[in-house]
Amino acid sequence: MPGTTMRHRPTQPQVAVPRTLEEALDPGWLSAALAEVSGGQAVTSVEQVEVIRTVATKVRFAVTFSGSDARHGFCLKGLLDVDEMTARGGPTCVLEADFYCKVAPTVPDMRVPECVAAVIDREGQQSVIIMRDLIVDGARFCSALEPFTADDALLSLTQLSKLHANSAFLDGADWIQPRAAQLAQMTYVTPEMLQELLNGPRGDNLPPEVRSAARLGTAMKALAARDSERRQFMIHGDAHAGNIFRTAEGAGVIDWQLLQRGGWALDVAYHLNAVLPTEVAEHEERRLLREYLSLMRGHGLDMPEDEAAWAEYREAPIYGFYLWSITRRVAPDITVQFTDRLGKAVMRHESHALLGVA
Template identity: 75%
Template sequence: MSDVLERRIPARPQIAVPATLEQALDPQWLAGALAQTAAGRGIAQVEQVELIRTVATKVRFAVTFADGERQGFCLKGLLDVDAMTARGGPTCVLESDFYNRIAPVIDLRVPACVATVIDREGQQAVTIMRDLIADGARFCSALDPFTADDALESLTQLARLHARSDLLEGADWIRPRAAELAKMSYVTPEALQDLLDGPRGDNLSPRVRSAANLAVAIKALAARDGARPQFLIHGDAHAGNIFRTAEGMGVIDWQLLQRGGWALDVAYHLNAVLPTDVAEAEERRLLGEYLAMMRGHGMTMPGEEDAWAQYREGVTYGYYLWAITRRVDPPVIVQFVDRLGKAVMRHDSFGLLA
């Protein structure tokens, strides 16, 4: 492994995973977590810069070391959560493992991770990264739509990820997430119907707004997808998980990293980031561009019509993810469910999966 790649491997201090924000920003705990970065310097001050709470907490903070140098960081983990939310800890472990095992050996623009703290027995973890915003990056939003050219640039990043599917060999810790979703253990059919009956489903047809139909479709998709070649995919490639730098776009949030068909990522991504009219006009061209990128990376890909069919089916995955989402700002949920649900309608995804 080259020196460049070695420098990207995060430190893995053997210390306790913090359960609260207070613990995470405690100078004594941070002295252990950032020992490799500190290089023997003490921590003189810790300043909280921004706090974002969804399911996981993201806290941007600045550390002033004893010699006066100030550095910005972002810590992500389950902090100050109830017992039910804490059950999502394995996704935080998965994200930390991505930065430990995948990010150092892949040509992908991701945040520089300086340390991961993992409790494998308790299935909890926090990841500490450089503060991208302090370094000039800008995060995208569901309410900040992409152009077709933007989508082509972000597809370039996804193609680089998918092209390293050789990393799935022996990596049993990267699971087939679509198959797990199909078990409907995340939300009951009744609760899902209640969600779809709310504002998120207002512009969708009764067929697509039906929780029963969605349950059948996601199970059929999982079965078909599992029988196809498996790729290393992001699993949650919406606009809010894309950032922009002077060098280009990058990808964050690896809590749903998984093995699955390429179409799950591509169909979800394009129909989440693009306004519906732009997606309808541009998606087939963009799919062709993606397939060409993958072939350029040496990957064997399906022909145009087979790929188009997989894409049309794959939209169901993203639609299901956002249909069950609760702990995100309502306008964002409504926007994503509307875009992805209309894509399911446009492509007759449920009919293809019947």
């Protein structure tokens, strides 16, 4: 943005991507990976602080460098100690590394972790990133199940608007793909598999017409087709509560493995209906949508008028509902809550009917 200072770009050290936690915390490897951060000083000690294993592993650790007793806190994220199937998700780690190397420096007023190094193996499609440990500086990461208030949601929506407003970046950035279109065409989750998932606990509080895998698959294809004809924005794609952190300065956003191009409503409808309890979303979402549109106009963008925007918003919960309906490798309580909230949004907004699905 004119008159704005660029954010520091991460270094990209030419070292191998570690495949295990032991390799990632090896002092020799960290000395090479953090050489530009340390001024070439070797890592003399490594203390593991916390390990969080979901699909990717996030490890908080502290190091000291040669010539000083000062402790420096970092957080490393990557696919560590995973099986061959999970390792196939490596391209999403490369995508996140590219976000920090290419996108984040162009949006300095959006609050994200400071990434100091990105180790990328483009041929092998694997990557790890090393960030400053925000918790050391007092940040708090929200849990995936943490209920937001409307005011909380507006703070995080404000951060997303800054990303969306930077969508001119998409020109020439073909590496940022239309994820909704890809999801609509994917075949690794068959209709039968999807129906089995929806027949489980995640669909317990949803009516049969919303639990129908056939209707959901058709609606996802219809949404992707309609969305591809609309103005494309750079969107987060997975902005649930677990990907939000809070500092004294306000909210911030993490986890950029689903960075994508798509309509603004995909992000906004997903975010509000994932983070807000259903009864809060039902009462507040239209006001929050107007706030979002005002933020975007304040960034200098022409946005749809309120009623047209509301119609786009009402279609869009299908994206998040589909994403969580096919999810299989996340804790069941998280999967159930998000599928339930987004499914109820689909029902409340009559998203199928708006997309022409009988």
